[in-house]
Amino acid sequence: MDDVNLEIQTGEFVSIVGQSGAGKSTLLRLLFAEEFPTSGSVIIDGWDVTAIKPWQIPHLRRQIGVVFQDFKLISDKTAFENVAFAMEVTGEETREIKRTVPQLLKLVNLTEKSENYPWQMSGGEQQRVALARALAFKPQIILADEPTGNLDALHAWDIIQLLLKINKLGTTILLASHDEAIVNAVKKRVVTLDKGKVVRDQKTGKYAL
């Protein structure tokens, strides 16, 4: 990434587009302290992520929901347990977990798959579990890194619908994608990256390289 100056308001839905290697993933990884910039700063809600101490990283990550292209579900936990795990790490009460997780699974339409393991679910279902997990923190921000990259068009659209729904409830969403159809259908702010630089930033943009 090079000379990127980007400001995102609370409640925005921002699509970050660009070719593979343009720096979409890197931008998101900088936000949840998976990578650190050589210079400059990343500030989330007044908190400078670049100056973060290692022991603070878990606390930061409990405030940001992240969805990955490869789902990153824990393979020997059921759908319910995967979502519950995200709440357990914050020290949430068991009663509260038992109450909230079914609600989250219902939100992503997976109530009946609650006891299934990831390998017993389709890609779209796994990604919906991942989304439910990202929501478990009640995060202010959701980072979605190519969430539809491994899904067919129909399931991809399911996920995008869910993201839009979540955004409507007030959560800021950053969606990294190189799927033209999806970005165009979203009709929200589009930031275009090329070779690590921001080349375009439009309020209701279209996918164009």
Added chain:
Amino acid sequence: MKIFAFTRAIRSGATHFWRNIWLSLAATGVMVLTLAMLSLLLIVSILGQNILKGIESKVDITVFMADDAAETAILAVKADIEGFKDVSNVVYVSKDQALSAFRDKHKENSMIAQALTELGSNPLQAALVVRADNTDAYNNINEALKSPKYERLIARVTYDDNSEIITRLSAVVKTSRKVGLAITFALAVIAVLVTFNTIRLAIYGYHREIEIMTLVGASPWFIKGPFVIEGIIAGGVASIFTLAFLYPFLRVVSPQVGAFFVDNQFSIYNWAMGNFVLIIALVGGTGVLLGAISSIIAVQRYLRAQ
């Protein structure tokens, strides 16, 4: 919140152990081998020490007293020797006792009996049989007996005859102890490394899961907790299996090895029964610690790698 984390670690660790029962059993099996090996090393070293003790106890020096030494003077010397460093006991054998023992020993041989009768008087000397705690001490005892104080009382000390054998035996005993300790240590290290690597491989299978947990914001100890509990469960189960194997093993083997202890009747089975709390603590403690520490180190690796 801490309590939640703790009970969750236990529940999650137990669940994980159970869901991956074959992997868990494999790791437990290797731990059983390790603990059994460590127990056997302990048993062998205890046996070895007792065999060496048995050999050492066979060594003594005999102080033959002058013919004209009065019994009170001899007993005074006995008291002196008992005061020497490292002396374990001193037995006084009077002229009469020596004679009857001699007769007893040679009762098959009529020539000797006849010769003694013809001789009329008792040709044997009174003696003090000295035993020391360790074979090194005999040289010092011998030197002390050369003091002018005893010159008229002591006729002869057998150390001069046996000194070479005693020195050599002492060297053998010392070397055996050192070599035994080194072998025990080396085998123990190997056994521990094998277990450590088994657990490391088992956890390697979860490095992706560990990475995901960090991405979801789990703190390092929250991630380690269940793995540590699993290690403790594996160690605990392995300890129980090991102890269950050890008991019948000792029962069967004890009488067999008893043959090495002609005199002092040392029984490894009785020793184990007398020290069973120590053995349970040692096997159980080693199993649990080995499981927990191996897990911590193995998980730590993947926490740092991300």
